[in-house]
Amino acid sequence: MYKNLTGILILLICCSCSPKVKSIILKDLSTIDPLKKQGVHNCNDPLYYFPDSLTNIRYLRINVHFMDDESGTRNFKMDEGKKFIRYLISNANKRLSENKKMNLPVGNTTATLATQYRYKIVAATNDPNDDGFYKHYDDKLYYYVNKGRNKNNYDRKLIDKYSIGSDSIINIFILPHHPDSVATEHYKATKTGIALGTSLKMAGMLEGDPEPWKYATLLNHEVGHILGLSHSWLRYDRCDDTPEHPNCWGRTNEPPCDTIPSNNMMDYNAEQMALTPCQLGIVHKGFNKINSKNRKLITRDWCHLDKSKTIIIDKETNWYGSKDITHNIVVKENVDLHIYCRISMPQNSSITLMPGAQLFLYDATLHNDCNLQWQGIIVQSKKDISAQIICYGKSELLNCTTSIE
Numbered sequence: 001m002y003k004n005l006t007g008i009l010i011l012l013i014c015c016s017c018s019p020k021v022k023s024i025i026l027k028d029l030s031t032i033d034p035l036k037k038q039g040v041h042n043c044n045d046p047l048y049y050f051p052d053s054l055t056n057i058r059y060l061r062i063n064v065h066f067m068d069d070e071s072g073t074r075n076f077k078m079d080e081g082k083k084f085i086r087y088l089i090s091n092a093n094k095r096l097s098e099n100k101k102m103n104l105p106v107g108n109t110t111a112t113l114a115t116q117y118r119y120k121i122v123a124a125t126n127d128p129n130d131d132g133f134y135k136h137y138d139d140k141l142y143y144y145v146n147k148g149r150n151k152n153n154y155d156r157k158l159i160d161k162y163s164i165g166s167d168s169i170i171n172i173f174i175l176p177h178h179p180d181s182v183a184t185e186h187y188k189a190t191k192t193g194i195a196l197g198t199s200l201k202m203a204g205m206l207e208g209d210p211e212p213w214k215y216a217t218l219l220n221h222e223v224g225h226i227l228g229l230s231h232s233w234l235r236y237d238r239c240d241d242t243p244e245h246p247n248c249w250g251r252t253n254e255p256p257c258d259t260i261p262s263n264n265m266m267d268y269n270a271e272q273m274a275l276t277p278c279q280l281g282i283v284h285k286g287f288n289k290i291n292s293k294n295r296k297l298i299t300r301d302w303c304h305l306d307k308s309k310t311i312i313i314d315k316e317t318n319w320y321g322s323k324d325i326t327h328n329i330v331v332k333e334n335v336d337l338h339i340y341c342r343i344s345m346p347q348n349s350s351i352t353l354m355p356g357a358q359l360f361l362y363d364a365t366l367h368n369d370c371n372l373q374w375q376g377i378i379v380q381s382k383k384d385i386s387a388q389i390i391c392y393g394k395s396e397l398l399n400c401t402t403s404i405e
């Protein structure tokens with residue numbers, strides 16, 4: 001393709017990539033004023049994690065526990081429970097795939113982005129009989145009470161005793177309301193749930209509507225809490241695109257609910273079908289942050305190279321947040337790519353800089369997050385035009401195989 005190609009160099013620059021470490025500053029950055037130099041860039045800012053065309057769908061690992069009393073008559077039988085929950089999860093995933101435009105504020109121009117996360121039921125062990133569904137018979141811990149003297153919705157004993165792999169799996173507990181509470185006049189066996197750490201309890205399915213899909217938004221809401229989202233009708237939910245409002249379930253004839261109600265997933269309303277860019281930024285920031293709770297809950301599917309496509313950078317591009325890349329990257333001729341945080345490259349992958357392309361690294365780390373080897377950066381040149389790598393701060397390349405020759 002390039003007759004005058006003077007050679008393809010694979011560079012290790014200002015980095016600690018073993019075995020050969022080479023430190024090369026190819027261009028003086030004094031004329032460049034990156035955000036980091038101004039002290040305003042922060043790799044943990046949710047603003048940099050709005051899902052875009054490079055955001056792969058993240059799969060949250062979940063398992064399901066049916067709590068029953070020792071007679072085994074208070075909860076689903078295992079087969080019907082599995083069927084019910086599989087349907088519920090499938091519907092919850094469908095809703096996540098259909099993120100809706102925000103109702104509020106009226107007349108808003110808030111973007112509607114793909115949520116780019118879903119649920120996947122997984123086994124916690126290597127046991128061939130482990131399919132991620134469990135049933136427990138426990139007279140003391142099998143029930144849910146959300147009001148009154150015996151209220152136990154915040155109680156963690158059940159989670160401490162029965163959760164499995166809760167550092168990497170969301171444990172969902174399906175509970176009946178306590179029959180004694182249900183028998184009293186004032187107790188309502190409503191559909192309800194609560195998120196506690198990486199687990200959640202859900203109740204009301206056994207007493208209420210038998211349609212599994214009717215519990216899908218409850219699941220999405222509670223998992224939203226696990227992923228770091230707050231109730232969005234409140235002022236301080238860390239998002240400017242979720243306005244304060246009276247949190248009406250639906251529209252009525254009386255104030256304050258005589259206006260368009262919210263449809264946000266993190267409010268209490270009849271829809272719960274919208275997540276804003278800021279909310280998705282909070283969720284995906286967690287997915288991308290090394291050692292964060294959110295990241296530990298997702299399937300690690302970014303280790304290996306997916307050759308089904310190549311990421312082509314054909315105009316000046318800024319990657320302000322961290323990313324787990326699963327494809328090779330090619331930066332086209334005379335195009336600049338700016339990287340500000342951490343980028344994981346898949347095994348055996350490379351970043352190719354075509355002649356005249358420039359890769360700017362600002363305190364950036366390029367690595368393979370699974371401790372596998374990737375091939376590094378291929379710097380192409382043609383006649384006297386070369387690609388360049390320009391480093392600022394403590395940028396490093398880790399886990400790559402080839403050094404400069």
Ligand SMILES: [Zn+2]
Pocket residue numbers: 221225231
């Ligand atoms: Zn809530």
